Structures are given as structure tokens and as C-alpha cells.
Amino acid sequence: MHLVTSAAAAEPTTGIAGWAAHLVDVLGGPGAGLAIALENLFPPLPSEVILPLTGFAAGQGAISLASALFWTTLGSVVGAAVLYWIGRVIGRDRMYALWGRLPLVKVSDLEKTEAWFQRHGTKAVLLGRMVPIFRSLISIPAGVERMPLPVFLSLTAVGSLVWNSVLVLAGYWLGDQWDLVETYVGVISKVVLGAALVALVAYLVVRLRGRGRHRDRDRERRPNVPR
Numbered sequence: 001m002h003l004v005t006s007a008a009a010a011e012p013t014t015g016i017a018g019w020a021a022h023l024v025d026v027l028g029g030p031g032a033g034l035a036i037a038l039e040n041l042f043p044p045l046p047s048e049v050i051l052p053l054t055g056f057a058a059g060q061g062a063i064s065l066a067s068a069l070f071w072t073t074l075g076s077v078v079g080a081a082v083l084y085w086i087g088r089v090i091g092r093d094r095m096y097a098l099w100g101r102l103p104l105v106k107v108s109d110l111e112k113t114e115a116w117f118q119r120h121g122t123k124a125v126l127l128g129r130m131v132p133i134f135r136s137l138i139s140i141p142a143g144v145e146r147m148p149l150p151v152f153l154s155l156t157a158v159g160s161l162v163w164n165s166v167l168v169l170a171g172y173w174l175g176d177q178w179d180l181v182e183t184y185v186g187v188i189s190k191v192v193l194g195a196a197l198v199a200l201v202a203y204l205v206v207r208l209r210g211r212g213r214h215r216d217r218d219r220e221r222r223p224n225v226p227r
Contacts, residue, residue: 020050024057029067032057033075036164040079040136048132051164055171068168069161076129076160077153080139084152087143095144117145122155129159 023031032054039045051072058068090098092114117124121142128138142152 020053021057024054024062029063029071032063032068033071033078036072036075037079037082040076040139041082047135047163048167051167052171052174055168055173056175058168059172059175065168065172068172069165072164072168073157073161076164077157079136080129080156080160081153083136083139084143084147084149087140088146090140090144092144092146114145117141121145121147122151125152125155126159129156130163135159135163 020032020035023035025031027034032050035045035050035054036047039047039050054063054068054072055065057063058065125138125142125147129135139152139156
């Protein structure tokens with residue numbers, strides 16, 4: 001089923017949009033689900049392209065709207081489950097061992113993060129599904145912390161359904177202008193990523209300054225040995 005488009009917006013044939021359009025053309029709803037499952041595993045694949053394009057396909061009659069929502073949500077859950085099991089296989093002990101080898105970090109930082117996730121994990125998984133970039137990454141700590149699988153899958157399904165519905169319906173209603181969704185959501189993604197990078201830089205600066213102060217204190221405490 002080839003998507004019918006107007007001269008205002010031809011069906012994409014190149015890049016990620018062209019790849020997603022081809023999957024929907026060939027496989028229908030399951031193709032959209034496969035694309036979103038891969039998007040969860042590889043965050044650089046943008047859901048803000050795949051989901052509105054799927055909605056556009058539904059508006060053109062290539063697939064039904066119900067099929068678009070069902071398969072994209074199922075794809076989100078499957079992709080998240082794979083990352084969950086990766087986190088579960090890594091496990092808490094391996095995570096602590098790997099963390100302890102990293103420069104500029106303390107085991108106490110991981111302990112605080114773990115404690116935070118234990119208090120707010122359900123909200124993090126649910127709301128994290130609606131935050132670009134982190135919607136994929138949140139599945140790994142859920143696995144590391146061994147969140148009960150039924151709880152994780154339920155929260156992921158609900159959060160994914162909300163996120164997917166917004167973008168799929170936007171593409172459905174915008175029709176030929178479905179690509180406008182990418183523009184606006186792309187800005188949000190860049191803001192989120194930029195904020196994360198700023199936080200990371202600030203964290204590294206604080207850590208480096210802290211190490212410098214510790215060195216200075218150690219020098220002051222050392223007795224002067226006459227030569």
C-alpha cells in the first residue's frame with residue numbers, strides 16, 4: 001500500500017522518514033511497530049518523525065488509526081523490555097563494579113541515585129516515556145533495580161500510549177504537513193539534551209574542583225621534612 005500524498009508533501013523516500021515510510025508501505029501497522037521498537041533501542045532514531053508519519057499514513061488510509069496506535073505502542077513496549085532485560089542482566093553488582101572504575105564519580109553518587117529510583121521509580125518510568133531521549137534510557141535502571149516486570153510493562157504501555165497518541169494524532173490531523181511535528185518536538189528534544197549536557201558539565205566541574213581542593217588539603221597536612 002503506497003501512501004497517497006499531494007504535491008505539498010511528497011512521501012519521503014530518503015533518510016529515516018523514507019525508511020519508516022517504506023516499512024509502513026510494506027508491512028503496514030507491524031512495520032510502524034518495528035520502527036518504534038528500533039527507535040527505543042537506538043534513541044538517535046527520532047520518534048518525532050516515525051510517529052507523525054505513521055499518523056499521516058493512517059489519514060491516507062494505508063493503515064487504520066487504531067492499528068497505528070496499537071502497533072506503535074506495542075513496539076515501544078517491546079523495545080523498552082529489551083533495554084529492561086539488558087539492565088537486569090547487568091545487575092546491581094556489575095553496575096557498582098563498573099561505576100567504581102569510572103573517573104570523577106563516587107559510589108555514594110550511585111547509592112543516592114538508587115535510593116531516588118526506589119522512591120520515585122514508578123513515576124520516572126511512566127513520565128520518562130514522554131521525555132525525548134530519556135524515554136529509552138529509563139528502561140535500563142528499571143532493569144538494574146529489578147522493578148517488577150508486570151509493573152514496568154504496565155507503566156511503559158500507559159506512558160507510551162500517551163506519547164504515541166499525541167504524535168500519531170498530530171500527523172493524522174496535520175495531513176500533508178505532518179513534518180511540522182518533527183520541527184516542534186525536535187526543538188523540545190534539543191532543549192532536553194542541552195539541559196542534560198549542561199548538567200553533566202556542571203557535575204564534572206564540581207567534581208574536578210572538589211578533587212583540586214582535596215589535593216590542596218593533603219599538601220597542607222603533610223609535614224615539612226627538612227632536607
